[in-house]
Each structure stands twice: as structure tokens, then as C-alpha cells.
Amino acid sequence: MTATLDLLIVDSIAGVQEAVAEGGRLLPRGGGTKPATGAPPGAAAMLDLKRLTGILEYEPGEYVFTALAGTPLAEIQAELATHGQYLPFDPPLVEAGATLGGTIAAGLSGSGRQRYGGLRDFLIGARFVDGQGRLVRSGGKVVKNAAGFDLHKLLIGSLGRLAVLVEASFKVFPQPPAYATLRLQPASIEAALALMARLGAAKFDLEAIDIVANDAGNPHLLLRLGGLETTLLARMNAMSEWIGRGEILRGDEEARLWRETREFGWLPNHWQLAKAPVTPEQIPALERWLAARGAATRYISAGNLAWIGWPGGWEELSEGLRTLRLGAVTIVGTPGSLWLGTPGNMAMIARMKQALDPAGHFLDFAA
């Protein structure tokens, strides 16, 4: 364990336990790709987990791997890819250096979650160090398991404020060997949502359903298919015909589009980024409010999540979301305003905080 005033670097689970036992106020940190979730200056010592790294177990035939929290997603994806497998929840910021633990703590899934589900659907077990320095395990390393309370679910979206996640096990799937995307440019966000609603009752197994708002005028509706190379074009043509129009993207251009989405390459320099869970019916009002203030927003997974690219300060966005009765978590930008708008069930979260970190060794959710 290396220590300076506000930085503790650990390379073992025992090191994490020691650091927690020391008694100072801590905030775990992985790749540092989500700075808005970090601590304001002086609020806590950084518990750097980048050296707590490595894939501990990976059995391709099991569709399961276990890795330490500081393992970069890029390393995991590269290893999975050698066996034709992938993380179906499509986590963001892979190339930026996001770690497995940071992704769980921030609770982030990407556009590809449309097909099989989000991070919560693939995390099957974890080990974590609670506020008393105890090493706790829940779940397991098999894809089906109903033994004990799923405490690891609490770590999803916990932002390092409940416990330090040190190890996680995930279910993975075989990756579709080929992809293609249909790009449509409906006249308005309402028209895009109407098309999306029609698709909901159709028989297309889509990998992603994204709406890119405010992109040079008309919104874009992006529909991604994945599967066998031999049938992909026929499926794409069938979908294009069913919808009646659209431009089919393939190859490098298609891959670039989704890479830019995954890495938030579309976010202008010095803008902030927040994640807001939504439903399709909430989108028109939200988009009107955001567009009027020059925001750049992407609605992913058939209108279930808004990535809000925000040019201004958090306070104005928080106020706007509150009037729309929406909540959000800040991802990129200035730390200190973790949650915006109408937060989740704060009383329940406080109960969990009391159970796992009664002495407050980790930051409060308020900070």
C-alpha cells in the first residue's frame, strides 16, 4: 500500500481491507473515466484500484468470467473476443480506460443492452469490502443461482458510497459475428418515437435502438442488427422494407458509428454528461426542454435511457429535471453534484448505507 495525503494505491484485497480499517474517509477509483462521480477536492482520500487487476477465471464454455475490480474493460473484452464472446450489456468508455469495478459502481450499460439486457442482468456475483473492512461475498459463479440475498445488486450504481467492490463475476454470451445498422431520419422526435413504437410489436431482434436528437436538424433513428453474416443482409432488407426507407450502414462506417456512441465521442469538449433513466412517453417533454437549452441528447435502448450532453452547470439541469419529475446521475464533468432532479428512494438508500457503512468510511451519496 502506497500512501500520500489523499491517494492510497492498493494492489490486493487485503490492502483494501487495511485501507478501510485505517479509518479515513475513502472513495474508490478505477480508471477515472467518470470524473463527475468522484470526490470534490478534500472530501475523501482516493482509493486507487487500478493495480487490483486481472481476470481470475474464464471458462468460455461456461459463459462466465471472474475478474478483479480494477481490471480494464478493454482487457476483458480482448480476452472474451479471442473466444468469440462479449459483454452483452455493451459498457461505455472502454477505450477511455474504464474498469470493471467503476462500470458496476456507476451502473452503466450502453446501446447494446437492447438485445439481452443491462449490467444488472449479467452481474452474477461479487466480493466487496464493507465499511467495517469485512470481505463479503454474494451470488456465485454460475449463471443460475437463487442462494442467499443478492447483495451484489446493491453495488450496481452505488458509486463507491456503500462498499468497495473488489471482484465480480459476469455471465457473457457469444458475440454476433456480423452487424449492420439502418439509419432513418424522421421529421421529429415524435415521429422517431412513433416508428420505435411500431418496431416494438415487430419481429426484429435488434441489438440497439437509439435516437440521436438534435444532430444537424432531424433526429436520427439507429437500428442495429447482429447475427450470421449469411443472413444479415436479408434481415436488414426485410426490416428496411417493413419500415419503408432508411440507409443501410455496414463495415467500418457502421463500427465507427457505434464506437463513437460507446466512447461519447459525440460529446463536445468541456461539456458535461449525465445519465437519466426515462420511458418513451417522457421523452417529448424532456427533449423540448433540453433542445431549447442547446443540449445534445441520445436516447438509447428504445427510449429507456437518456445520455444528456450538457453545455452548462449542473444546477440548471437539475432544476429542469426536477420540474419534469426525472432523475439523473452525473458522469462526466464537475464532481460534487452526484444526483440531479428527483432522486431515487433516498430513505431506502440511507437504510442500506446504515447497514453496510454505519461509520461513514465512504463518502455520502450527497457528496
Added chain:
Amino acid sequence: MVLAATQDDVIQTVRACGRHGVPFVARGSGTSLSGGSLPVADGVVIALSRLNRILSLDPVQRTAVVEPGVINLDVSKAAAPHGLYFAPDPSSQLICTIGGNVAFNSGGAHCLKYGMTANHVLGIRAVLADGEVVQLGGASLEGVGPDLTGLFVGCEGMFGVALEITLRLMPRPELYRTVLAAYHSLEAAGNAVSQVVASGMLPGALEIMDNLAIQAAEAAVHAGYPLDAAGLLIVELEGERIQVEAEFAALIKLIESTGPYEVRVAKDDADRARIWKGRKSAFSAVGRLSPDYIVQDGVVPRSRLGEALATIQRLSGEYGLRVANVFHAGDGNLHPLILYNGRNAGEYDRAEELAAQIMEMCIRLGGSITGEHGVGVEKRRYMPVLFSPVDLEVMAEVRRAMDPDELANRGKVLPAGDAPSLASHQPHPLEKAGIITRE
């Protein structure tokens, strides 16, 4: 016993129990296979079967909001006109309730691809054991903050009682293709599973039955299974027609290379339904072969299935008790049925000992003591083998954060539990009457 007619009845009952320190057990259809809904001595049973309204169904958002007493299959029936369905399909889905599915994080035959109940619950309105009414999650597939909904699912009724549940619905696949392959050995069927998985296909279901299970199921429902098979494999693909047809052609080729002596493809929906009816009735059918039996629900890593089956076979010989095997091969979830006659002196004890050996084997191979039935009272004593004292302590602390007086379904899951529950080792009464079947 309180037969709740409204959500408020449930809330008032829980609060009254809290005021007087009386333990309570919420109950749906009572189909738990782990004794999870057994009443507590001197406690109150809150029956939820009348809270059976589907409150709303949104085909665009693909969600349904239901009360806990709604029957699992009724959700899919209500969603069917919109081309949607509710994915978790425990074998008891004709009678089990969503509230029970939520409490036990129930599974079914499609968990590898689609996950368990937790993957299909987005929001829960619940009354916690201390009387507070809370909203967890909501209608969106995404959330902010800790996944409280995910934690509540699978709490086995020990945090409180779910009053309203927001379920995620899935679009019904355009095409199902189902194939049945018969093998001269159970091992060969197991190896075929490994090859299917290694091929990069992602079947919706991969099921295996051994000869004893085949004989019983065939006698019960005439599914048309090959009677002389030592191992029977069922594989099902589903999705877009064009893709499934191409994958299915590859699947048949692959299966033919694994040495089956017979391969049968479901010709139509009726044929497919017959295959599944045989599979889903296998539990109760095996029960006809023996006056008593113990059902288990352990999980092993898929790659250890062959080893696990060989061990079960050996133990069956050693204990002189027949064991039938029906299992979800795709997710490694075993369902050995240990047959015994409780009237023969000592046979029940031998069956229990054999069950314990199988349970310990599952843990040793890196699996779990339960894939979908839950811990209940039945597997409580194995929890300390699977989890450390600290793990269990923290689970108990989280439970007390919602139920400080340990009133909700006390005596379940956690081994250092409080008041003992009643116990039962017999087939469920409804099962004996032929009304419900087991996974």
C-alpha cells in the same frame, strides 16, 4: 390467516404484526419447493391470492404492473394480443404467483439466455416488514442509484411484502424451432450440450432427461419420447425466422455429429407443445413411480455436468435408492429426484443423506445449492457451506435494515434463524392431486 382483499389490508396487517411483535408469512399459491412459504408457529399467514389484478399493461413501453397474487401465466396471456410475453416460466406457471416468483427469484427453462425473475422486474412497491411503504425502481429499464429492486427480488419474503410489481415484457419470437435427440448414454447427451454451446449458438433452452424420467413422462403424457434412450436432449432456438432457419440447419448438422441414435424435429406448434409438456410434467410423473421423493435444485458449472451425473449415479448405487434426472443443461441446474418409500424403516434418512451428498458435490464443483427453488427451510443448513460466517452476518444485517424485529418469514434462508418453521418432506398436496407439476 389474513385473506387480503386490498393492498391496504396487507399494509395494515404488517403494521399490526409489527405493533404486537407477531411474525408473518406472505403466501401466494404456496408452490414453493423449498418450504419457503411454510407458516411460522404462532404467526400470521397473509394470503395474497385475491390481490390478483393486472393493473396496467403498456405495449409500447413493454411493461405490465401487477399485484402479487397474479398467476405467472396470466401475465403472458394478457400480453399475447400485443405480441408480448413474460419470460420467466417456472414449471408451475399455471398456478404460481408473481409475488412468489419475485420472492424466490424463480427460474424456468430459459434462464441461460433470458435470465431469472430478477431480470424481468423493473419496479416494486412494497410494504417493508417495519410497516413503511416504499417504491423501488420504476418503469424504465435503467435506474439511478443502488439496484434496490434487484436486491428485493429473491429476498424470500424476509424484507417485506411486494404490493405492486412492474414487469418487463418481451416480444414473442417470430419462430421457434425445437429438436429432440436420443442418445445411448447420458454422457453423450451431456457432451452434445457442450458442443452446442461451443458452437457460438445461444439456444433459448437446452434440457436433458435420463431414462427413468423419460419412462415416467411418457407414461404420464405420451410426449412421443424414444423410450429406450439413456439420455434425451431437447434444444430450442428462437428469434427472427431467417436467422433461426439458418442456425437450425447448422444445429441439426452439429447434433447429428454427436452420435444420437435418433433425431426428431418438432413439425409444428402442437408437436413442440407435446415435447414441452412431457418435459414440464416429468417431476410429478416421476413421483408416480414412488410414494415419496426428494427434489433437488443444485447447480454445477456446465462443464462439470458429466462429472456431476456420474457422481449422482454412483451415490444412487451406494445408497440403494433410485434417482431420476431432469435438468436444465444450458445453465447447469440439476434436478435430481431421489425416490424412496417413507414406510420402509430408515429409507427417509438414507434419502436425506444422499440429498446432502449431492448438495455438497454441487458446492465442491463450484456451483450453488439452489438454482431457482430458493433456500427456504429446506437448504438453510447448507448456507454455511456455501457462504462464510461474515457473508451470512452481513445478509442478516441487511435484512434487519428492513425488518429490525425479524418478523417477515422468520426462520428461512439464514441458518442462525430465529423461530423454527413447520417442516414438510412430502410432495405438495396440490401435486399429489395432480394440479401442479414441478420443474
